[in-house]
Amino acid sequence: MSDAVIDLDGVDKKYRFFQLSDVTLRVVPGQIAGFVGPNGAGKSTTIRILMGMIRADRGSVRVLGRSMPREQAAAKWDIGFVSEDMRLHTSATVGWHMRFIASIYPGWDAAYADTLLRRFNLHAEQPVKVLSHGERVKAALLLVLARRPRLLLLDEPTTGLDPVARHEILGELMEVVTDERRAILFSSHNTQDVEQISDQITFIDRGRIIDSSDKETFLDRWRRLHLEVASGSLPPTFPGVVDTVVSGRTAIATTRAFTAELPAAYQRAGVTVRQIQRLTLEEIFVANVMNNRGPQ
């Protein structure tokens, strides 16, 4: 018995020029999960499989305890999905969309919807066609947030937004998980947003999950060590060190498994550790992808 809101296990999906291979992903209630990958890595395909819009070739797909796509009708009452190609009626107003969604979903919270209108600086009378890209994203988010679904699946919700709009949206997402029964999966290639609000982070590249962990572990384990070696010698390599660049007597080692034991091991090998730096999630992501792809 699993209490996960998302439980993908060994999912494959083959297309002519692209395939998802053995995708496994688990999100539990109360979590924000960041799903990070370059363009074309398979983020949107994975999210569409979760929504039941695409059938996996192999593997198990369970969302809110329901098997997808078979039980998608039941699951979707409690899922809010926002993607880049949102289907809003351009000639209808924001208010028309709000009334439409309210008529379908019994959980619609009209007071919260009005609060979101003000926070997002939107107006019910505005037709969708006069909205900017950022305003359309905010309108689409409003329409799912006010339903208060247990699970939000957001495909690139902050892409192409100005800093103020991004700040507003991240704030609303954090508000969602003040309720520990709710969860969010959002895909992004903006690693700063992911670093800020995610509890769990999964990297995908070329259709494969290349790493997945809680955020604190990611940020703690990846470090860069600035080393000084005796002239003409190379620093030894230790488990977890994914890259060592040597230039003269200076070497920079990047590790994905840092512990206090590592600098001690270098010192014992006669290598001076000058400095130990943390990496941003962006640096971790790039190093992870490059390390996983191997020499080109």
Add this chain to the structure above:
Amino acid sequence: MHSGLLISHADPRPMYLQIIEQIRHRIAIGDWQAGQELPSIRALAASTQVSVITVKRAYLELERDGVIVTRQGKGSFVAEHADLGLQLHRRQLDQHLAEAARLGHVLGLATPQMVERLEAAIGAHQRRGSSEEIEDE
């Protein structure tokens, strides 16, 4: 409720350390009194827009250091002896200063020269935003 805590992305220290230091500071200057209830982890995460896991880690470390106490199902509170950790830091500082004074004497440095050196060290610390860490915290 607004916590008054603010996480900076220009600050090279990890987010959980920024939270720890700001909470310690609020307690040290008496903004948050012994026994006072802290915001819940999820409320503080929402108000700082920082992930729940990060705030949870900060609370766990503050608890381990005896700065706060968490009562199951009731919340987290400023410990009755929250200044113990601060006292420890003060004692450490005094020890380092005593050692510096001793070395200054060995080198024959006059008091103004010692003060100058301390000021230079403080300046250097502020410039690099205490980012360089050789030892893991």
